[in-house]
Amino acid sequence: MMKKKVWLKCVTGFAVTALVLSLSLPVSAKTWKIAVGDSGGSPQEQTGIKFAQVLERETNGNYKATLFLNGQLGSEQDTVNDCAMGTLDFSLLAINNVTPFSPTVGSLSLPYVIQSIEEAEKLTQGEIGAELTQNTIRDANVRIIAWTYTGFRVLTNSKKPVKTLKDLKGLVVRVPKNAIMIDTYKSWGINPTPMAWSETFTALQQKVVDGQDNPYMTVWAMKFYEIQKYVTAIRYLFSLEPLIISEDLFQSQSPEMQAIILKAGKEATLHSAAFLKKSEDNIKKELVNAGMVIDEPANGEKEWIEKATKAVWPKYYDSIGGKDKLEKILNMLGRSI
Numbered sequence: 504m505m506k507k508k509v510w511l512k513c514v515t516g517f518a519v520t521a522l523v524l525s526l527s528l529p530v531s532a533k534t535w536k537i538a539v540g541d542s543g544g545s546p547q548e549q550t551g552i553k554f555a556q557v558l559e560r561e562t563n564g565n566y567k568a569t570l571f572l573n574g575q576l577g578s579e580q581d582t583v584n585d586c587a588m589g590t591l592d593f594s595l596l597a598i599n600n601v602t603p604f605s606p607t608v609g610s611l612s613l614p615y616v617i618q619s620i621e622e623a624e625k626l627t628q629g630e631i632g633a634e635l636t637q638n639t640i641r642d643a644n645v646r647i648i649a650w651t652y653t654g655f656r657v658l659t660n661s662k663k664p665v666k667t668l669k670d671l672k673g674l675v676v677r678v679p680k681n682a683i684m685i686d687t688y689k690s691w692g693i694n695p696t697p698m699a700w701s702e703t704f705t706a707l708q709q710k711v712v713d714g715q716d717n718p719y720m721t722v723w724a725m726k727f728y729e730i731q732k733y734v735t736a737i738r739y740l741f742s743l744e745p746l747i748i749s750e751d752l753f754q755s756q757s758p759e760m761q762a763i764i765l766k767a768g769k770e771a772t773l774h775s776a777a778f779l780k781k782s783e784d785n786i787k788k789e790l791v792n793a794g795m796v797i798d799e800p801a802n803g804e805k806e807w808i809e810k811a812t813k814a815v816w817p818k819y820y821d822s823i824g825g826k827d828k829l830e831k832i833l834n835m836l837g838r839s840i
């Protein structure tokens with residue numbers, strides 16, 4: 504039998520060790536789920552990783568976030584619903600898949616409004632971004648806490664080089680289920696095929712559709728170069744991919760935790776901009792090395808710009824909050840309608 508003194512020493516030793524462990528190690532870290540529409544290597548993943556790192560750092564490991572890539576948790580539009588209902592914590596998705604739930608967000612998806620990454624940063628990180636965040640909370644019960652910058656959506660297809668709107672004729676092009684993008688293609692003279700992002704790779708592979716548009720970074724991360732050959736470097740839509748949090752989850756947090764979530768989002772946003780600036784040119788070269796052929800649209804994209812802005816902008820003035828709203832955005836960028 505263990506002597507009483509030795510036994511007491513052991514018990515005390517265990518207690519001290521347990522106390523030290525409980526102070527330094529999270530007993531059971533809370534782990535949140537982040538749905539991610541794109542695959543590994545994508546700008547979306549970069550934003551998610553950075554967010555999770557800062558969250559863990561700022562909470563001494565008491566909070567973690569796990570990424571579920573490649574639409575494992577559902578189509579991007581479904582994840583907005585899931586966050587709204589509080590059955591999913593976070594989602595990283597393209598802005599065009601948020602617009603159906605909060606139409607004013609469409610102001611940043613109108614064709615040819617954003618013309619550079621600097622303009623994208625200025626709008627999303629300033630007054631306009633803050634206003635859109637409030638609108639998504641009001642309309643969809645989700646809060647934008649970070650922005651991913653993915654670059655201009657370029658058109659890819661498996662059939663032929665496309666430089667003019669005439670070349671576009673006859674192609675079956677997949678677009679997200681987003682009215683602004685559907686109307687943009689209509690203004691260019693074709694009827695696009697709306698389809699969920701999670702179904703797009705297979706549809707391209709099985710030639711249900713001939714083409715789609717997404718940024719170079721996404722084309723690379725999703726390995727579209729294996730099934731698409733021709734790229735047209737149009738610049739109609741600068742892809743923004745927010746990280747959203749369920750507003751119910753956000754509101755259930757203490758003020759300190761809310762501040763940490765917002766801080767992690769801010770750092771993830773800055774990281775995303777730096778990542779795109781550092782990576783996009785190289786990725787473009789990789790796509791050419793992988794066999795893709797990149798063409799510039801003819802005449803500086805003149806006919807594409809004219810048709811889209813003339814037909815699409817006025818149609819969406821009401822849904823984005825009025826013509827004044829677009830005027831304000833363009834004025835901030837030193838332009839006007």
Ligand code: MLT
Pocket residue numbers: 540541579596597599600678679699700716717721742744
């Ligand atoms: C889409 O085309 O639906 C989205 O841009 C996909 C994405 O999240 O990259």
